[in-house]
Structure formats: C-alpha cells, structure tokens
Amino acid sequence: MSFWIDPINFVIAWLKGLLESWGLQPGLVTFVMYLIGAFVTTLLAMLLVVFLIWLERKLIGRVQDRLGPNRLGPWGIFQTFADMLKIFTKEHITPDGADGVAYNLAPVISVGAVLMVWAVIPFTATVVGVDFNAGVLYLMAVGALGEMGVILAGWGSNNKYAMLAAFRAVAQLISYEVPMVLALMIPVMFTGSMSLQALVKEQDIWFIFLAPVAALIFFISSIAEVGRTPFDLVESESELVSGFNIEYSGLKFGMFYVADFLHAFTISLLFAALYLGGWRGPGAEQYPMLGFVYFALKTAVVYFIGILMRASLPRFRIDQMMDLNWKYLTPLALVLVAATAVAGKIVPAEMAGLRLVVMLALNGIIFAAADRLMTRRRSARRQVAQAPRPVAHYVQPAPTDPGD
C-alpha cells in the first residue's frame, strides 16, 4: 500500500505495525488504534468548527455587503482564535438554584451528540470509523440524545424562560425528526441496508436523482433539526436574548455554539453522503484520497447552500413551522414512501435508466400535487365567498353589451 494512494490507511497501518513491534497484545493494539482514531476524528471535527465560524461570518458578511472579520491575519482568519481565547477565559456563572449535574451535563451532551455522528460517516471508500449496519437509525438515535441535551439545559438552568424555550426547541426537534426518518427510509429501500457505507456504494445514480423530493424533505428537516434560519426560533437572535441556553456563559455557552456549527456541518456531510453519492466520483475507488476530496467538495456545496439560506430567508412563525412539518412534510413523506415503494416494485432495479425516469416523474408529480394542494389550502382560507357561477351547459355566456 502506497502512501500516495491511500494516505490515511497507510498511516494507520504504519502505526499498527509500530505498536505491534513494541510487543503489545493484538487486542490492546486495536484498542489503542481505536482510541487514536476516535480522538483524531473528534479533535479534527472540533477544530473544523473554528474554521467554519470564520467562514460563515465571512460569507454572511459578503452576502450582507460587509467585509466580515478582516483584522486578525489574512482575511481575518485568526479572528475566531481570538474569540476562542476570550471565551475560554470568561467566568462561568452558575445561576441560583440550578441543578448542578443537569446544568453542566447539557453542553457536553449537546456537543457529544453531534460528534457521535462522525463515528459512522464513510469518508472514503476505505476510511470509515465503523461500518455500522444500523447506521441510519444510529443517526436518528444520536439525534434523540441531542434532545436530551436541550431538555437538560432548559431544566437545569432553573429559569422559566429557558424551560419554555427548551420545550419549544424539543417540540421542533422531535417534530422534524418524523419526516427525516421517513425521508431516510427511501435510500434504505433502494439499498437494502442501513449501513452508510453501503448507502454510498449503492449510489451509482445519486439518490438525489432517484428521490429528489425525499432529499428535499431531508434537507429541510435537517436544517430544522439544526435550528438554523429559517427555523431558528430556538434562538431568535433578533427578538429574544437567547433560548434554552440563556443561563449559560463562558465556554459552556461556547459549547452550544460549537454544537450548532458542528451540527450544521454534520448535516451537510450527511446530505452529501446520503443523497449526493458521498465520496463517489471518478477514480475514487482506486485513489481513496480522491474520494475524500469529492466528499469535501460536495459537503462544502451543501453547507454553502445552507449559509445562503441562512443569509437570505426570513424566520418562520412557530405555528407556521409546525404546520409545515405536520401538515405538509410528514404526509408528503408518507405518500412518497408509499409511492416510491410501489414504483420501485413495478420498475425493477435492473432497468436503471427507466427507473430513473419513472422516479423523477413520480417525484415531480407528487411534488406538484402537494404544492398545488398546499396552495389551494392557503388560497381557500383567503377566498371570499363568491356567488354561484352560471352553468355552461344551459346558459350561454352573455355577450358583452357595450351599452350596458
């Protein structure tokens, strides 16, 4: 194995050989390797946030016709480090009557729940933390842990507004998990496995083409899961001071911040892996590192779209948000699963081209119908009662009389 073909595995193999040469037991070697792997992955993810914060500030600044951070280092790239230093040294204020364990555990769980997703993501054809055969459900389960973090934060702070906000946030999180689960079911159906690596490998045709509406649902609901614009009711920066994390300060608050950015990036990763073919691309099989690049590019595109949305869309009202979820996305996802299941059986997987066409058409039809229903429902609400119209069969349209 050459370094240039698959550097990550090369390093892994080298390390392994090194450890074994020290005379460690094979079990211990595995353990240490896992420890290193996990540590490196999580640390990289955490450090990535520093870059992401800078990137996002810069980009949003550009969108808003500002410069963004521009003082420290080239293009202000060290701004975040300065911020980090500041936040590291700020005082941790624990509010009166806070529930110590819950209060302190909440930020840890929030970050941990996002980091844990990284354990199952296939970065290249050969590098995947663990090719877990219930991977898709693992993602959802980890999401459930994130909810616990929010609840703990809200409850631990001993503040009624934090509590209220936490419950609003939890309502949002759990609501949007429903269409997400359903949207994820469609790739699983096509693949016949819940392992993320298998999902990526199955994507000879990207699932975004086979199931565009499912991809859209997944995208929308994952943005809602992150709680970014237009779903940032949890924070509502321009209206409220903050949400469930109002009583936090210093790095404990910083951790929620980190979790937010990391989560936003993680869902981009997931979207790229689940619907955009992950690391797949020309030559990615032979040169796994190339796959890493493809994956990073795809993720960047998705993340960029997320930032654009954040910069351009107004915020939903909470009832609109709930309506969107329960009265639009969830029924749509259910119907989509049903329709895709039937269509997939009628057009077998062997006829890939036909299947693609059929699926595209089906998605188009369903989306158009859903859109139409949605529009009609909305306009029906607004519609003023009209007088009954005459019937064409018996009544000729009256000729317009200019003298009238």
Next chain:
Amino acid sequence: MITGLQAFFLVNALITLFAAVKVVSSRKLVHAALWLVLALMGVAATFAMLGSRFFSVIQVFVYIGAIATLIIVAVMLTRNSMEDVGPQVNRGWWLPLVVVVLLFVGLVVVLSGWGDFGLSTRTVGAEGENVMELGKALVDPNGFVLPFEIASALLLGAMVAAIYLATDRKEGKR
C-alpha cells in the same frame, strides 16, 4: 477470571440497576425521569451485548428519544406535583418491597433450576441479527404479517385515544 466483556457487563448492570433504583426512589420526578434515561441507556448497552444492533439503536431512538421525552413532557404538564414534598413512596412501602424481594428470590430460584441456566454459547453470530430477515418475516404472509398490521392498528388506537384524552374537549371541538 473475568474478561473485559464480563467486566463491562457487570459495570453496566450495576449502573443500570442503580439508575433503576433511583427511578423508583427519587424525590423529584424530573430526576426520576432523567435516571430513567440512564437506565434505558444501560438497557440499550445490554441489547448491544446480546448482539442486537438494531434494537440497541432502536432502544435509544424510541425509548430515550420518544418515550422519555413524552414522560418528561407529561411531568411538566402535571407539574404541581413536581416540587415533591414528602415521601414519594407510599406509607406502606415495605410491603411491596417484601413482595418484590420475594419475587426476585423466587425467580432466581426457579431460573437456577433450569437446565440451560449456565449456557454461555450463543446461536447468534458475530454479525448480529439479520434485519433483512426480520423485515421479510414481518411482511411474510406465513410469518408475522398479522402482528405487523395489528401493531399499526394498535398505534393508531393509542394515538387516537391519547389525543382524545389529552386535548381539552371544550377547546378541541372543531
């Protein structure tokens, strides 16, 4: 000699049981709910040790994600009982305790009389359960299609009943 796995089992079991005890004895109901979450995590780990990845993950997803959340929400909704003054167990708590201990002893006695009690070889392989086979069995007309459909009917019934109960009748009419 205790292997690593066995040690992990013991630690996990102790944590789980401790959490369970806290669930039934915590003063604050919210604490009880949070301990319940921990106990459920322990059970999920136990599932994993038993070789069922699917149900291990599902345990976290459904029990912690949904049922625990539901319980916490319900606690919040009935909250005047939350600042729980006084004992949280009934006065005659020793009687259930005796019964329960008796039950436990009885169970252990009965179980230890079972021939396979010390069984330590598994039939499940390293790859864990086969979710695909489970899926096939669930929709196989000669398999479990009836439980499958009845489960959906059960969920529907639960949903309808719970919504009916939980929403205020005066406001709920439409």
Next chain:
Amino acid sequence: MNMDLLIWLIPLPPLLAFAAIVLFTNRSKALSHSLAIGAAGLSWLASMVVFFTAVGREELAKHPLGVDLKVNWLPLGDGAFKIGVQVDPLSAVILFFVAWTVLMIFVYSVGYHNFGQPAGDHDKPGLPPHGATVKVKGHGHQVPSVEPMYSRFFAMISLFAFGMFLLVVTDNLLTLYMAWEIMGLCSYLLIGFWYAKPSARDAAVKAFLTTRVGDMFMLLGMAALYKMTGTLNYQEILANPTVLEMLASQAAPVLGLSWAGLIGILIFMGTVGKSAQFPLHVWLPDAMEGPTPVSAMIHAATMVSAGVYLSIRFFPLISAGWDGGGALTPAMMTLAVVGAVTALFAATIAVAQNDIKRVLAYSTISQLGYMIAALGVGAYVAAAFHLVTHAFFKALLFLGSGSVIHGMEHGVLHTHQHIDPQDMQHMGGLRKKMPVTFWTFLAGGLALSGFPLVTAGFWSKDEILSGAFNGGHVWVFVILALAALLTAFYTARQITLTFLGQARSEAAEHASESRAVMTAPLVVLAFFAITAGWVGIPKAFPGLGGLVPNWFEEFVGEMLLVHGEAAHHSLVPLITSLVVALGGLALGWWVYRDVRAGQKDPLQKPLGPVYTLLQNKYYFDELYGATVVRFSRWVSEVFTDRWLDRGVIDGILHGIAAAGLWLGGVLRNGFDLPVINRFLGDTVVAGGTRKLGAETSKIQTGRLQQYMLMGLAVVLAASAIIYFFFVMA
C-alpha cells in the same frame, strides 16, 4: 397477465372505488364519479379480455378459465371450503353483457344526476333534486339541479357492480349467495335512495323483504345441496354426472320429489324472489321509486338477470333425470308453469299502466318469465340467449325512459306545470324534441316486441317459441305466444303515446334532448340491441340459417351434459312469432295513434272492469296486504305481544310473583320475625357479618397499588405452591 388472476381482479375495482368514495372522496363529486367510472372501466376491460380469451378457448365448458387459483375460505374440520373463480361459456356471455351495461349505466348516471349543474335552491339529501334558479341577465331560470347525494349514489352502484361481477365470476354457490345478498343490500339502498320520500322507503323495505322470502328458500336449498354433496362448487356438482345421477335417484322426504328436484325447486325460489317471478313479483314495480332510470335499470337489466342466471346455472340440477325429450321433471314443470304464468300475467298488467317506467317494469317481469318458461321446457340455450339480448334492449329502454323523463322534467321546470313527468298521458310528440332518444328507444322497443329479422329480440324470442313448440309443450307455446302479442301491443302503445302524435301537455312541448353523456350510452346499447341477435341465428331458419354460424348455440350449448334432440325446425313458431310481433305492433299503433290530451285510454271502454283489474295489477298488493302483511301484523301484535307475551308469559310470571308474595308474607310473619331476627339476626349472624364486612371493606381502599399488591401476593403464593408441590415433585 395471468388469466386466473385477471378473473379474480374483475370484481375488485368497483369495490375499491366504493371504499374510496365512502371514505375519502365523498366531498368531491367529480372525483367520485371519475373513480366509479374508472373502476367500472377497469372491470370492463378485464371482462373483455377474459371474454375474448374464453371465446378463443377449445372445450371451455369442460375446462373453464380460472379454476386453478383457489383460496381457502372457511376452515372446516377436514380441509377447507375453497372459493375460486371460473369463467365457462355461460359466465363469459353474462360477463360480456354485464360489463357493457354496467359501464353504460355508470356513464349515464353522470348525466342523469345533473352533474355540473348548480346545487338546488331547496334540495335536501334524501329527496330528488327540485331544480335551481339561475339568473341570466336578471331573469331567473329554472334549471335542473345536481343530486345532493351524488357521491353516495356512485358509491352504492359501485358496490352493486362489485356484487354483480362477483356473482358472475364465482365458482361456487356460497360466494354467489354472498354477492347475491350484497346486491340485495344495494338494491335496498338504491330503491330507498331518496329516503325522505315515504313511498321510496316503503318500496325499499318491500323489495328487501320480498326477496328475502326467496332467499330463505334458496339458503335451504344450499344447505340441502351441501349436505348431500359436501361441496358447493359448480364444477363438482353440475359438471359431474355421478353426483347429478345420485341426486336425481335418491328420494327426498318432501312431496315425493327426488333430491335434485327438491334442491332445484328451492334454489329456483331464490330466482323467483330476485327475478320477480309470480308470486313474488310485487316488489319490482315499486322499485321504480329509486332514482329513475339507473336504479330501475339495475333492477331490470342487471340484478334480475342474476336470478335467471342462477336458474340457468343450475339447469343441470333442475333437469337431472330428464332425458332430453320425454316428460319434464317436477322441477322443470314448476319452472315452466311459473314462467309461463308470469309472462302472460305481467304482460297483461303492462298494457294498462300509464307510468312509463312501470310499463317497462312489468315488461321485464314478463320477459323474465319467458326465460324461466324456456328453461322449464328445456330450451337452455334459448333462455341464455334471451337473457343476453333482453339485458341489452331492456337496459336501453330503461335508460331511454330515463332520458324521456329527464326531458319532461326539463319541460316541467321550464313551464312550472305541475304534472307527473313519468306519466305517458302527458307526453306525446317527443320524437322531434328528442330525436336520439326516440330512435334508440324505437330500436329497443322493436327488439322487445320481436320485430322480425333485424332486431335481437326476434331471434331469441323465436328460439324460445320454437323450443316450446318443438318440445311438444303446446300449452306453454300458446301462452308465450299470447304474451308476445301483448308485448308487441304495449310496446307499440308506449312508443306511440310517448313519441308519436301531438304533445299532450305544455311540458312535453318544452321537453329537450338530454346531454350527450346520457344519449351516448343509449346509442351503444342500441347497437347491441340490434346486433346481439345475429350471433344466434338458428341453422334451420329458412333462408338466413347457415349464412352465419350459430355461434351462440355452439358456445353456450357446450355447457349441457345432456343435449336435447336436434330440433326439427317447424314453421309454425316462426310464423306465429312473425304474426304476433307485427300484429301486436300494428294494433298498438292503430289503437293509440291519436290520443288527445285529457282523453281516457281507448281500451278502458271496451275492456271495462277488466281494465280496472289490470290497472290495479290484479289487486295483488291489496291481496298481500290483506293476507300476508295483515297476518304478520296480527301475529306480532296480537298473538305474540298480547296473547303470548302479556297473556301467557306475563300471566305466569305475575302468578309466580303473587305466589311468592304470599309465601313471603307467611314466612315473614310466621318465621322470620320471631325466629331469625330475634334470635340469630341481631346477635349472631348479621352482627358477625356486619363486623366482617366492616373489617374486609378496609381492604377495599380504592387504591390501585394495594389491589395490585394483593393480586401479586396471591399470584406469588399460588405460583410458589404450584412450583414446590407440582414442579419439584
């Protein structure tokens, strides 16, 4: 696709449509009828595929389609009762006309229920629409309004279609019975569709109960059949000479009949109810209370055909023991008598009716009697043939009459004249106003009266007549010929009164042609009313015979195990049918050629009391009212309620009560007060019990957990005991 599966799927779409309409699309009229028609269309398509496959098969009767795919239905002690489907020549031809007529009805209904019109001003669900006012340039116009329960109607006829298709394709009597009852239910619902009209309600109940009488007998027949043969599958009974012979040779304990005869007659009773044969015919004319042409059509062309279909299906059983030429079996005799009597009797009533639909209703009864009589004399193929042709032209006539009524209603709305739009007395001269309806109605009418050579009715009727004559059953032949004469007469009367001459009311002058969605089915059906006969021209027919192969006879005749002797074709029935058809038509036209408005029926004077008798349908309703209905009332009100319940049972109970009271008094004063209360009560027993109760009721704390605890403790103790004493031991 797999043909077996396809046959299974034929009845399914209407059922799904029914469910979908009832559950989901009830609000949307357009969606409801699209679903219903789409489903009927699918069934139609499948039926056509099956039909033409069946036509192309060799030896279809011996190896029907669809028999390979069966499912277990009822688990029995050993094995299971299997149900399945089969399409043999008979089912195939029935399927053909059912699919066509059902589709046509569905399409027609859209127009009939005024789809696309505004909702009525005062329309309520449960009443026919009364029309709506539309303003055009400030002037109010009355236009027909849409049926308020539009979707419901389509749901019901979809369910009905499901029943009919199921009945046709099934392979056993049990499923047939189920389909039969589904149709019974639908017919009840559809007759009583306008349930706010008392007459419709009564008619629905009447139809339901009357057919139930027949169904009861049929169920008995089924039970007997199952007991004797251990199966209800057609193939295993009707195509199995051993079974038939066994049934024919063993004597049943009733009236000296053989089992075959008894079961045949019992099952035939089902037909009598469903196909409205004498004496259970009374429900059918009243059934015209349903939404005019469509439900009438269901009750006249489709469902009643099911009754005849049953008899035709069971002809091998009914005729078991008959050698094809000699004396008729008792069951066949029953059929022949009932059929012939019904044919003549209903035809006479039809002559004196003025309601356009009632005429057709009685005509239907009469024609069904024809088929039954044909079966009775062994003219199996002729009966099936007439069933098919009749279905087409009677459907046509009913839809045509619906169209006429629709046109008249339009006139009534336009002129605000208060007349019955169904009464032929008020019509006349509609030929110009409603040309399509007229020409198609004419085609149907001529087919009904057996207009020679060109119409379908002629060929089938001629075959029945010749069957009766050549079989040597002259009395049947004479009665049927008379009925045919009357048929031609009242048909001519109807056409003349409705379409020819001058308009006899203002409304008739303003009648207008119906919409294309209504007339198009008429045209399609008219095509079949003319051409359906040409597939069954007898070989021996002078001149034409042999030009076209007698396909129908070859195809359906294959069904028979015992073939009748080759008919030596005689000219007598041919000439008779020519004479009666043409003569009746001419006579009818001549008598009614110029009836003026307000004039009485020209026949009223010469016939006198006979006419009144006919007009009142031989007072059958009154007769039943005075006997059967009154008897049942008496039984329930007087006998059961007053005598049995209140007299005997209450009397006994009251007696016991009084005796108990007396005994109680004696005991109380003599024993209880002194002995028990004084000595035991206050001291030992009651006091002790009270104390015990007070103690134990403490357990009853109302606390869930304590109950659970107690339950658990008991279970635990019991398990421990069981374990130690039984398992360990």
Next chain:
Amino acid sequence: MLDDWLYLGIFTVISLFLPAAAITIAALLSPKKPDPLKTSIYECGMETVGETWIQFKPQYYVYALVYLVFDVETIFLYPWAVAYNQVGLFAVVEALLFIAILLGGLLYAWRKGALEWA
C-alpha cells in the same frame, strides 16, 4: 461484532470527554467572582416571580405523542425497507396498509385540531 461496539463506545466516550475537558480547562482558567446579581435568574432584569415551573400547554404532549407513534413505526418499517428489494409486491401492499393506517392517525390528529400550535 464487538469491535464495532468498542469503537462506538470509545468514540462516545471521547466525544463526551472532549467538550467536558474543554469546559473543565476553561473553568480552571476563568476567574471566579460570584455575585448575587450575576447568579440571579435572568428574567429581563426583573426579579423572578413565582415558581420556576410554569404550566405547559398540552400541545407539547400531542407533538411528543405523534412523534412517538412515528418512531415506533420505524421499528416496523425500517426492517421492511431493508428487505424491500427481496420481497414481492404483496409485501409492499402490506406496508402500504401499515402506512395508510398511520396516515389515518395523523389525519385524525389533524382533524381534531391537535396539530394546531395556537
């Protein structure tokens, strides 16, 4: 099999450890000057009135409930989805029935007005 779990376990521990460590370090680094005003509950500058635990509306319960039902549905539908390529049309129809029944529940909640936020 256990290797997977080992990695996941290590990963979980580390991903919880890392933020915890960061917070601990920060806590050591940061100044500690508690002050009653600082540690009071934030309530837009007002004193906290009444208990912290305010009444919640049952809407939250309904959302959690519907979510629970759909969660449980995944237990049944995900194995079906995994087996989807291996089963016939009939199995798909069964699953459709399952979905339809659930959809019925959703529609009930909808009609009942339980999904309205207000």
Next chain:
Amino acid sequence: MIPISWFLIFSAALFCIGLFGVLARKNTIGMLMGVELMLNAVNINLLAFWAYRYAGQMNGLVFVAIVFAAAAAEAAVGLALIISVYRRRTTVMADELNLMKG
C-alpha cells in the same frame, strides 16, 4: 463469554425494581416509569433467549418489536389518562385517586 444466567438475573432484578416502583410509588407518572422498566426487563429476557438459543428464528425479534409498540401505546395512553385526570382532580398521586374506595 457471558453466560445467559447473568442476563436473566439482571433482567429479573430490573423487573423487580420496576415492579416495586409500580407498587410503591405515589406519583402515577412514577408508576408508569416503573412499568417502562418492567417492559425493558422483558425485552432483555426476550433478546437473551433469542441470542442464546433461537438466533435463526425471527420470533424473538418480532416479539421485541411488538413489546416496543405496546410500550409506546401504553406510555401514550397512560400519560394521556394521567393528564386528563390531572385536569379534573389536579392531582396525580395514586393514593389521592381513590374514588373506588369501598
């Protein structure tokens, strides 16, 4: 490897603790939590027997899935009942809900 007995005893202990919660806890929601613990113990048992003896068969897994569904339904309806009772009587304490007292 771990013998099956460990799992069985673990699950029996969990079951008994849950049962104690159901029997002794004053708060009805607390009782429900006890029920959840008991159901979890049941699931451990089911999976243990499945893993050690019947891994080839799907019965055990299907049973677990059904227990999940039943637990969900039980929690949903039970909590809704408690909420409904709370609205009427403003209490969720089992010992105060004694309308059925004899």
